Amino acid sequence: MSASGIPVIRIRNTLLSAIQGDLSDQVAEAFQQHLLTRIEATGASGVLLDISALEIVDTYVARVLVDTAKMARLMGARTVLVGMRPEVAATLINMGNGLDGLETALNVDDGLDHLGTLRSG
Amino acid sequence: MRTGTHSDYMRTLKLDSDELASRRRFFGIEEADLDRLRALRPLAERHMASIIEGFYFLLLEHPRTREFLNDPELVERLKGAQKRYFLGLFDGRCDLAYVEDRLRVGFIHERVGLPLKWYLGAYNRYLELTGKALREELGPEATTAAQLSLQKLVFFDTALAVDTYVAAQIDTVARHRAAVEELSTPVIRVFDRVLLLPLVGTIDSARAQSIMETVLRRVSDQEAKVMIIDIAGVAVVDTQVADHLLRATAAVRLLGAATILTGISPQVARTVVELGVDISSMHTRSRLADGIELALSLVGRKINVETRE
Numbered sequence A: 001m002s003a004s005g006i007p008v009i010r011i012r013n014t015l016l017s018a019i020q021g022d023l024s025d026q027v028a029e030a031f032q033q034h035l036l037t038r039i040e041a042t043g044a045s046g047v048l049l050d051i052s053a054l055e056i057v058d059t060y061v062a063r064v065l066v067d068t069a070k071m072a073r074l075m076g077a078r079t080v081l082v083g084m085r086p087e088v089a090a091t092l093i094n095m096g097n098g099l100d101g102l103e104t105a106l107n108v109d110d111g112l113d114h115l116g117t118l119r120s121g
Numbered sequence B: 001m002r003t004g005t006h007s008d009y010m011r012t013l014k015l016d017s018d019e020l021a022s023r024r025r026f027f028g029i030e031e032a033d034l035d036r037l038r039a040l041r042p043l044a045e046r047h048m049a050s051i052i053e054g055f056y057f058l059l060l061e062h063p064r065t066r067e068f069l070n071d072p073e074l075v076e077r078l079k080g081a082q083k084r085y086f087l088g089l090f091d092g093r094c095d096l097a098y099v100e101d102r103l104r105v106g107f108i109h110e111r112v113g114l115p116l117k118w119y120l121g122a123y124n125r126y127l128e129l130t131g132k133a134l135r136e137e138l139g140p141e142a143t144t145a146a147q148l149s150l151q152k153l154v155f156f157d158t159a160l161a162v163d164t165y166v167a168a169q170i171d172t173v174a175r176h177r178a179a180v181e182e183l184s185t186p187v188i189r190v191f192d193r194v195l196l197l198p199l200v201g202t203i204d205s206a207r208a209q210s211i212m213e214t215v216l217r218r219v220s221d222q223e224a225k226v227m228i229i230d231i232a233g234v235a236v237v238d239t240q241v242a243d244h245l246l247r248a249t250a251a252v253r254l255l256g257a258a259t260i261l262t263g264i265s266p267q268v269a270r271t272v273v274e275l276g277v278d279i280s281s282m283h284t285r286s287r288l289a290d291g292i293e294l295a296l297s298l299v300g301r302k303i304n305v306e307t308r309e
Helices: A025-042 A059-074 A086-094 A108-120 B006-012 B017-027 B031-039 B041-061 B063-069 B072-088 B096-111 B116-137 B140-184 B205-221 B239-255 B266-274 B288-298
Strands: A008-011 A014-018 A046-050 A078-082 A103-105 B188-191 B194-201 B226-234 B258-262
Touching (some): A014 A108, A046 A108, A103 A108, B031 B041, B041 B063, B063 B072, B063 B116, B072 B096, B096 B140, B140 B205, B188 B288, B194 B205, B226 B239
Parallel strands (some): B194 B226, B226 B258
Antiparallel strands (some): A008 A014, B188 B194
Protein backbone atom coordinates (compact mmCIF):
# COMPACT_ATOMS: atom_id res chain seq x y z
CA MET A 1 0.00 0.00 0.00
CA SER A 2 1.31 3.41 -0.89
CA ALA A 3 0.46 6.97 0.11
CA SER A 4 -2.24 6.84 -2.58
CA GLY A 5 -4.13 4.11 -0.75
CA ILE A 6 -4.32 2.14 -4.00
CA PRO A 7 -2.74 -1.31 -3.65
CA VAL A 8 -0.45 -2.62 -6.39
CA ILE A 9 -0.40 -6.43 -6.45
CA ARG A 10 2.20 -8.47 -8.30
CA ILE A 11 1.07 -11.61 -10.14
CA ARG A 12 4.15 -13.23 -11.76
CA ASN A 13 5.45 -10.51 -14.07
CA THR A 14 2.30 -8.44 -14.05
CA LEU A 15 1.23 -5.70 -11.64
CA LEU A 16 -2.48 -5.35 -10.86
CA SER A 17 -4.15 -2.28 -9.42
CA ALA A 18 -7.85 -1.72 -8.78
CA ILE A 19 -8.60 1.98 -8.75
CA GLN A 20 -11.47 2.97 -6.49
CA GLY A 21 -12.87 6.20 -5.25
CA ASP A 22 -11.80 9.70 -6.14
CA LEU A 23 -8.48 10.35 -7.80
CA SER A 24 -7.34 13.70 -6.49
CA ASP A 25 -4.14 15.33 -7.74
CA GLN A 26 -2.14 14.02 -4.79
CA VAL A 27 -3.62 10.52 -4.93
CA ALA A 28 -2.95 10.28 -8.67
CA GLU A 29 0.64 11.42 -8.27
CA ALA A 30 1.31 9.16 -5.31
CA PHE A 31 -0.22 6.23 -7.19
CA GLN A 32 1.88 6.82 -10.32
CA GLN A 33 5.01 7.14 -8.21
CA HIS A 34 4.23 3.93 -6.31
CA LEU A 35 3.38 1.98 -9.47
CA LEU A 36 6.54 3.07 -11.28
CA THR A 37 8.66 2.22 -8.25
CA ARG A 38 7.10 -1.25 -8.19
CA ILE A 39 7.79 -1.71 -11.92
CA GLU A 40 11.39 -0.82 -11.26
CA ALA A 41 11.63 -3.14 -8.25
CA THR A 42 9.86 -6.14 -9.79
CA GLY A 43 10.85 -5.76 -13.43
CA ALA A 44 7.19 -6.35 -14.32
CA SER A 45 6.47 -6.29 -18.04
CA GLY A 46 2.74 -5.72 -17.76
CA VAL A 47 0.30 -3.59 -15.77
CA LEU A 48 -3.45 -4.14 -15.38
CA LEU A 49 -5.49 -1.16 -14.24
CA ASP A 50 -8.93 -2.34 -13.12
CA ILE A 51 -11.43 0.54 -13.21
CA SER A 52 -14.63 -1.51 -12.81
CA ALA A 53 -15.33 0.35 -9.56
CA LEU A 54 -15.23 3.76 -11.23
CA GLU A 55 -18.68 5.12 -12.04
CA ILE A 56 -17.32 8.38 -13.39
CA VAL A 57 -14.21 8.93 -15.46
CA ASP A 58 -13.83 12.60 -16.24
CA THR A 59 -11.27 14.27 -18.48
CA TYR A 60 -8.81 14.54 -15.61
CA VAL A 61 -9.00 10.88 -14.59
CA ALA A 62 -8.81 9.87 -18.26
CA ARG A 63 -5.59 11.84 -18.63
CA VAL A 64 -4.15 10.29 -15.49
CA LEU A 65 -4.84 6.81 -16.89
CA VAL A 66 -3.33 7.56 -20.30
CA ASP A 67 -0.29 9.24 -18.70
CA THR A 68 0.24 6.37 -16.30
CA ALA A 69 0.25 3.93 -19.22
CA LYS A 70 2.78 6.11 -21.08
CA MET A 71 5.06 6.29 -18.03
CA ALA A 72 4.87 2.52 -17.52
CA ARG A 73 5.64 2.02 -21.19
CA LEU A 74 8.81 4.10 -20.84
CA MET A 75 9.87 1.73 -18.08
CA GLY A 76 9.19 -1.30 -20.24
CA ALA A 77 5.75 -2.35 -18.99
CA ARG A 78 2.65 -2.50 -21.20
CA THR A 79 -0.59 -1.32 -19.59
CA VAL A 80 -4.06 -2.73 -20.20
CA LEU A 81 -7.12 -0.94 -18.83
CA VAL A 82 -9.75 -3.46 -17.74
CA GLY A 83 -13.38 -3.48 -16.62
CA MET A 84 -14.62 -0.13 -17.87
CA ARG A 85 -18.37 0.27 -17.31
CA PRO A 86 -20.65 0.79 -20.36
CA GLU A 87 -21.90 4.19 -19.08
CA VAL A 88 -18.32 5.34 -18.62
CA ALA A 89 -17.41 4.31 -22.17
CA ALA A 90 -20.45 6.09 -23.63
CA THR A 91 -19.67 9.28 -21.68
CA LEU A 92 -16.01 9.30 -22.71
CA ILE A 93 -16.88 8.84 -26.40
CA ASN A 94 -19.54 11.55 -26.16
CA MET A 95 -16.86 13.85 -24.74
CA GLY A 96 -14.71 12.93 -27.73
CA ASN A 97 -12.16 11.08 -25.64
CA GLY A 98 -11.30 7.63 -26.98
CA LEU A 99 -8.30 7.14 -24.65
CA ASP A 100 -6.16 6.74 -27.74
CA GLY A 101 -3.15 4.54 -27.38
CA LEU A 102 -4.42 2.83 -24.25
CA GLU A 103 -4.97 -0.93 -24.52
CA THR A 104 -8.26 -2.28 -23.12
CA ALA A 105 -9.79 -5.58 -22.03
CA LEU A 106 -13.14 -6.64 -20.59
CA ASN A 107 -11.86 -8.09 -17.35
CA VAL A 108 -8.69 -9.15 -15.55
CA ASP A 109 -8.68 -12.58 -17.25
CA ASP A 110 -8.84 -11.04 -20.72
CA GLY A 111 -6.32 -8.42 -19.64
CA LEU A 112 -3.79 -11.13 -18.71
CA ASP A 113 -4.39 -12.83 -22.07
CA HIS A 114 -3.96 -9.52 -23.84
CA LEU A 115 -0.69 -8.80 -22.06
CA GLY A 116 0.46 -12.24 -23.19
CA THR A 117 -0.12 -11.36 -26.85
CA LEU A 118 1.50 -7.93 -26.39
CA ARG A 119 4.63 -9.52 -24.90
CA SER A 120 4.93 -12.12 -27.64
CA GLY A 121 4.12 -9.55 -30.34
CA MET B 1 -48.97 -4.32 -21.24
CA ARG B 2 -50.32 -1.75 -18.88
CA THR B 3 -48.63 -1.07 -15.62
CA GLY B 4 -49.86 2.41 -14.68
CA THR B 5 -52.57 3.03 -12.10
CA HIS B 6 -54.43 6.20 -11.26
CA SER B 7 -52.02 6.74 -8.35
CA ASP B 8 -49.13 6.75 -10.85
CA TYR B 9 -50.94 9.50 -12.68
CA MET B 10 -51.16 11.51 -9.46
CA ARG B 11 -47.37 11.56 -9.65
CA THR B 12 -47.13 11.97 -13.44
CA LEU B 13 -49.47 14.96 -13.27
CA LYS B 14 -47.67 16.24 -10.15
CA LEU B 15 -50.96 16.53 -8.30
CA ASP B 16 -49.68 17.58 -4.89
CA SER B 17 -51.13 20.09 -2.43
CA ASP B 18 -49.48 23.03 -4.25
CA GLU B 19 -51.00 22.01 -7.55
CA LEU B 20 -54.37 21.45 -5.87
CA ALA B 21 -54.31 24.91 -4.30
CA SER B 22 -53.32 26.46 -7.63
CA ARG B 23 -56.12 24.70 -9.48
CA ARG B 24 -58.70 25.59 -6.85
CA ARG B 25 -57.67 29.22 -7.08
CA PHE B 26 -57.91 29.22 -10.85
CA PHE B 27 -61.31 27.53 -10.94
CA GLY B 28 -62.50 29.90 -8.19
CA ILE B 29 -63.55 27.10 -5.85
CA GLU B 30 -64.01 28.66 -2.43
CA GLU B 31 -65.21 27.27 0.88
CA ALA B 32 -68.54 29.05 0.29
CA ASP B 33 -69.05 26.97 -2.86
CA LEU B 34 -68.28 23.75 -1.03
CA ASP B 35 -70.57 24.72 1.87
CA ARG B 36 -73.35 25.52 -0.57
CA LEU B 37 -72.99 22.15 -2.27
CA ARG B 38 -72.83 20.31 1.05
CA ALA B 39 -76.12 21.93 2.05
CA LEU B 40 -77.69 20.58 -1.15
CA ARG B 41 -76.76 17.00 -0.42
CA PRO B 42 -80.27 15.98 0.82
CA LEU B 43 -81.71 17.41 -2.39
CA ALA B 44 -79.12 15.56 -4.46
CA GLU B 45 -79.95 12.31 -2.67
CA ARG B 46 -83.66 12.73 -3.39
CA HIS B 47 -83.08 13.31 -7.11
CA MET B 48 -80.15 10.98 -7.55
CA ALA B 49 -82.07 7.98 -8.87
CA SER B 50 -83.89 9.89 -11.60
CA ILE B 51 -80.77 11.85 -12.63
CA ILE B 52 -78.74 8.66 -12.99
CA GLU B 53 -81.57 7.06 -14.98
CA GLY B 54 -81.75 10.08 -17.29
CA PHE B 55 -77.99 9.98 -17.66
CA TYR B 56 -77.99 6.32 -18.70
CA PHE B 57 -80.97 6.91 -20.97
CA LEU B 58 -78.74 9.20 -23.05
CA LEU B 59 -75.87 6.73 -23.05
CA LEU B 60 -78.04 3.78 -24.02
CA GLU B 61 -79.98 5.73 -26.61
CA HIS B 62 -76.89 6.74 -28.55
CA PRO B 63 -75.60 3.86 -30.70
CA ARG B 64 -71.91 4.66 -30.22
CA THR B 65 -72.05 4.87 -26.45
CA ARG B 66 -74.38 1.88 -26.24
CA GLU B 67 -71.50 -0.27 -27.53
CA PHE B 68 -69.68 0.33 -24.26
CA LEU B 69 -72.69 -0.71 -22.21
CA ASN B 70 -73.74 -4.00 -23.81
CA ASP B 71 -73.53 -5.91 -20.54
CA PRO B 72 -76.54 -5.31 -18.20
CA GLU B 73 -74.50 -6.40 -15.19
CA LEU B 74 -71.83 -3.84 -16.07
CA VAL B 75 -74.49 -1.14 -16.40
CA GLU B 76 -75.77 -1.90 -12.89
CA ARG B 77 -72.25 -1.72 -11.51
CA LEU B 78 -71.60 1.54 -13.33
CA LYS B 79 -74.83 3.02 -12.00
CA GLY B 80 -73.59 2.30 -8.48
CA ALA B 81 -70.26 3.98 -9.24
CA GLN B 82 -72.08 6.86 -10.87
CA LYS B 83 -74.22 7.42 -7.77
CA ARG B 84 -71.12 7.64 -5.60
CA TYR B 85 -69.57 10.00 -8.09
CA PHE B 86 -72.67 12.19 -8.21
CA LEU B 87 -73.00 12.42 -4.44
CA GLY B 88 -69.28 13.21 -4.28
CA LEU B 89 -70.08 16.55 -5.89
CA PHE B 90 -72.16 17.36 -2.79
CA ASP B 91 -69.66 16.17 -0.19
CA GLY B 92 -68.45 19.73 0.24
CA ARG B 93 -64.78 18.79 0.01
CA CYS B 94 -62.15 19.37 -2.61
CA ASP B 95 -58.92 17.89 -1.23
CA LEU B 96 -56.26 15.49 -2.50
CA ALA B 97 -58.43 12.46 -1.68
CA TYR B 98 -61.16 14.00 -3.81
CA VAL B 99 -58.67 14.58 -6.64
CA GLU B 100 -57.48 10.99 -6.48
CA ASP B 101 -61.05 9.74 -6.57
CA ARG B 102 -61.79 11.87 -9.65
CA LEU B 103 -58.61 10.72 -11.31
CA ARG B 104 -59.67 7.12 -10.80
CA VAL B 105 -62.94 7.84 -12.63
CA GLY B 106 -61.09 9.34 -15.60
CA PHE B 107 -58.64 6.46 -15.50
CA ILE B 108 -61.38 3.81 -15.67
CA HIS B 109 -63.09 5.57 -18.57
CA GLU B 110 -59.85 5.84 -20.47
CA ARG B 111 -59.07 2.20 -19.78
CA VAL B 112 -62.35 0.91 -21.18
CA GLY B 113 -61.57 3.02 -24.25
CA LEU B 114 -64.42 5.52 -23.94
CA PRO B 115 -63.50 8.47 -26.18
CA LEU B 116 -63.24 11.80 -24.40
CA LYS B 117 -66.04 13.32 -26.50
CA TRP B 118 -68.64 10.89 -25.06
CA TYR B 119 -67.34 11.53 -21.59
CA LEU B 120 -67.74 15.29 -21.99
CA GLY B 121 -71.10 14.97 -23.75
CA ALA B 122 -72.47 12.78 -20.98
CA TYR B 123 -71.22 15.29 -18.44
CA ASN B 124 -73.24 17.97 -20.16
CA ARG B 125 -76.37 15.86 -19.73
CA TYR B 126 -75.48 15.50 -16.08
CA LEU B 127 -75.47 19.26 -15.55
CA GLU B 128 -78.69 19.62 -17.48
CA LEU B 129 -80.51 17.05 -15.33
CA THR B 130 -79.10 18.43 -12.11
CA GLY B 131 -80.09 21.96 -13.12
CA LYS B 132 -83.64 20.78 -13.69
CA ALA B 133 -83.78 19.21 -10.23
CA LEU B 134 -82.42 22.40 -8.63
CA ARG B 135 -84.99 24.56 -10.40
CA GLU B 136 -87.78 22.30 -9.21
CA GLU B 137 -86.91 22.79 -5.54
CA LEU B 138 -85.15 26.13 -5.21
CA GLY B 139 -85.98 29.70 -6.10
CA PRO B 140 -84.33 31.28 -9.19
CA GLU B 141 -81.61 33.04 -7.19
CA ALA B 142 -80.62 30.02 -5.11
CA THR B 143 -80.67 27.88 -8.27
CA THR B 144 -78.24 30.21 -10.03
CA ALA B 145 -75.89 30.27 -7.05
CA ALA B 146 -75.99 26.49 -6.71
CA GLN B 147 -75.43 26.01 -10.43
CA LEU B 148 -72.41 28.31 -10.39
CA SER B 149 -70.82 26.43 -7.49
CA LEU B 150 -71.57 23.11 -9.14
CA GLN B 151 -70.19 24.32 -12.45
CA LYS B 152 -66.85 25.21 -10.82
CA LEU B 153 -66.47 21.76 -9.35
CA VAL B 154 -67.61 20.05 -12.55
CA PHE B 155 -65.05 21.95 -14.63
CA PHE B 156 -62.44 21.11 -12.01
CA ASP B 157 -63.37 17.41 -12.39
CA THR B 158 -63.37 17.64 -16.17
CA ALA B 159 -59.89 19.12 -16.21
CA LEU B 160 -58.71 16.14 -14.16
CA ALA B 161 -60.40 13.72 -16.55
CA VAL B 162 -58.76 15.37 -19.56
CA ASP B 163 -55.41 15.24 -17.76
CA THR B 164 -55.87 11.53 -17.12
CA TYR B 165 -56.58 10.89 -20.79
CA VAL B 166 -53.50 12.87 -21.81
CA ALA B 167 -51.31 11.11 -19.24
CA ALA B 168 -52.53 7.76 -20.53
CA GLN B 169 -51.71 8.75 -24.10
CA ILE B 170 -48.23 9.88 -23.14
CA ASP B 171 -47.79 6.60 -21.30
CA THR B 172 -48.84 4.64 -24.39
CA VAL B 173 -46.55 6.59 -26.70
CA ALA B 174 -43.63 6.07 -24.31
CA ARG B 175 -44.25 2.32 -24.22
CA HIS B 176 -44.49 2.14 -28.01
CA ARG B 177 -41.26 4.07 -28.34
CA ALA B 178 -39.55 1.69 -25.92
CA ALA B 179 -40.81 -1.28 -27.93
CA VAL B 180 -39.61 0.22 -31.22
CA GLU B 181 -36.24 1.02 -29.69
CA GLU B 182 -35.88 -2.52 -28.45
CA LEU B 183 -36.73 -3.87 -31.90
CA SER B 184 -34.34 -1.44 -33.57
CA THR B 185 -31.28 -2.98 -31.88
CA PRO B 186 -31.74 -6.75 -31.91
CA VAL B 187 -28.43 -8.02 -30.55
CA ILE B 188 -27.92 -11.73 -31.28
CA ARG B 189 -25.35 -14.01 -29.68
CA VAL B 190 -23.84 -15.97 -32.57
CA PHE B 191 -21.12 -17.72 -30.62
CA ASP B 192 -19.44 -17.64 -27.23
CA ARG B 193 -18.39 -14.03 -26.73
CA VAL B 194 -19.40 -13.03 -30.27
CA LEU B 195 -22.46 -10.79 -30.74
CA LEU B 196 -24.19 -9.70 -33.93
CA LEU B 197 -26.25 -6.58 -34.47
CA PRO B 198 -28.02 -6.45 -37.84
CA LEU B 199 -29.02 -2.86 -38.49
CA VAL B 200 -31.99 -2.09 -40.74
CA GLY B 201 -33.52 1.21 -41.81
CA THR B 202 -32.45 4.74 -41.09
CA ILE B 203 -29.95 5.75 -38.43
CA ASP B 204 -30.44 9.19 -36.96
CA SER B 205 -28.69 10.68 -33.94
CA ALA B 206 -31.27 9.46 -31.43
CA ARG B 207 -31.15 5.92 -32.76
CA ALA B 208 -27.36 6.01 -32.96
CA GLN B 209 -27.22 6.93 -29.28
CA SER B 210 -29.57 4.11 -28.36
CA ILE B 211 -27.58 1.68 -30.53
CA MET B 212 -24.39 2.67 -28.74
CA GLU B 213 -25.95 2.23 -25.30
CA THR B 214 -27.44 -1.15 -26.16
CA VAL B 215 -24.23 -2.38 -27.76
CA LEU B 216 -22.13 -1.36 -24.76
CA ARG B 217 -24.56 -2.88 -22.28
CA ARG B 218 -24.71 -6.17 -24.14
CA VAL B 219 -20.94 -6.38 -24.63
CA SER B 220 -20.47 -5.77 -20.91
CA ASP B 221 -23.29 -8.12 -19.74
CA GLN B 222 -22.24 -11.00 -21.97
CA GLU B 223 -18.51 -10.30 -21.75
CA ALA B 224 -18.36 -10.31 -25.53
CA LYS B 225 -15.00 -10.02 -27.23
CA VAL B 226 -16.37 -9.20 -30.65
CA MET B 227 -19.38 -7.20 -31.78
CA ILE B 228 -20.32 -7.66 -35.44
CA ILE B 229 -22.42 -4.82 -36.83
CA ASP B 230 -24.05 -5.68 -40.14
CA ILE B 231 -25.15 -2.62 -42.10
CA ALA B 232 -26.44 -4.37 -45.24
CA GLY B 233 -29.97 -3.20 -44.37
CA VAL B 234 -29.10 0.42 -43.62
CA ALA B 235 -30.79 2.65 -46.17
CA VAL B 236 -28.26 5.47 -46.34
CA VAL B 237 -24.67 5.50 -45.12
CA ASP B 238 -23.49 9.09 -45.08
CA THR B 239 -20.85 10.98 -43.10
CA GLN B 240 -23.07 11.09 -40.03
CA VAL B 241 -23.89 7.39 -40.02
CA ALA B 242 -20.22 6.57 -40.54
CA ASP B 243 -19.35 8.85 -37.64
CA HIS B 244 -21.90 7.14 -35.39
CA LEU B 245 -20.44 3.75 -36.27
CA LEU B 246 -16.90 5.00 -35.58
CA ARG B 247 -17.98 6.29 -32.17
CA ALA B 248 -19.68 3.00 -31.30
CA THR B 249 -16.49 1.18 -32.32
CA ALA B 250 -14.34 3.47 -30.17
CA ALA B 251 -16.65 2.96 -27.18
CA VAL B 252 -16.66 -0.83 -27.61
CA ARG B 253 -12.87 -0.72 -27.71
CA LEU B 254 -12.83 1.09 -24.36
CA LEU B 255 -14.65 -1.88 -22.86
CA GLY B 256 -11.97 -4.13 -24.29
CA ALA B 257 -13.85 -5.66 -27.21
CA ALA B 258 -13.51 -5.37 -30.99
CA THR B 259 -16.07 -4.32 -33.59
CA ILE B 260 -16.39 -5.79 -37.06
CA LEU B 261 -18.44 -3.93 -39.63
CA THR B 262 -20.01 -6.15 -42.29
CA GLY B 263 -22.51 -5.83 -45.08
CA ILE B 264 -20.55 -3.10 -46.84
CA SER B 265 -21.80 -2.81 -50.38
CA PRO B 266 -19.68 -1.40 -53.27
CA GLN B 267 -21.90 1.69 -53.09
CA VAL B 268 -21.18 2.20 -49.39
CA ALA B 269 -17.45 1.60 -49.89
CA ARG B 270 -17.41 4.27 -52.62
CA THR B 271 -19.44 6.73 -50.57
CA VAL B 272 -17.29 6.36 -47.48
CA VAL B 273 -14.07 6.96 -49.39
CA GLU B 274 -15.51 9.81 -51.42
CA LEU B 275 -16.77 11.47 -48.24
CA GLY B 276 -13.26 11.23 -46.89
CA VAL B 277 -14.31 9.29 -43.77
CA ASP B 278 -11.45 7.35 -42.25
CA ILE B 279 -12.74 4.00 -41.08
CA SER B 280 -9.37 2.30 -41.09
CA SER B 281 -9.66 1.82 -37.32
CA MET B 282 -12.50 -0.65 -37.90
CA HIS B 283 -12.38 -4.24 -39.04
CA THR B 284 -14.56 -4.33 -42.15
CA ARG B 285 -15.83 -7.11 -44.38
CA SER B 286 -18.24 -7.17 -47.25
CA ARG B 287 -20.04 -10.38 -46.37
CA LEU B 288 -21.46 -11.24 -42.98
CA ALA B 289 -20.07 -14.78 -43.32
CA ASP B 290 -16.54 -13.38 -43.60
CA GLY B 291 -17.21 -11.17 -40.61
CA ILE B 292 -18.25 -14.17 -38.53
CA GLU B 293 -15.11 -16.04 -39.61
CA LEU B 294 -12.95 -13.09 -38.57
CA ALA B 295 -14.82 -12.84 -35.27
CA LEU B 296 -14.19 -16.51 -34.56
CA SER B 297 -10.49 -16.10 -35.29
CA LEU B 298 -10.43 -13.20 -32.80
CA VAL B 299 -11.79 -15.49 -30.08
CA GLY B 300 -9.39 -18.24 -31.11
CA ARG B 301 -11.86 -20.43 -33.00
CA LYS B 302 -11.98 -21.57 -36.56
CA ILE B 303 -14.54 -22.96 -38.98
CA ASN B 304 -13.34 -26.20 -40.55
CA VAL B 305 -14.60 -27.15 -43.95
CA GLU B 306 -15.09 -30.90 -44.11
CA THR B 307 -14.94 -32.40 -47.56
CA ARG B 308 -17.19 -35.41 -47.95
CA GLU B 309 -16.34 -38.31 -50.18
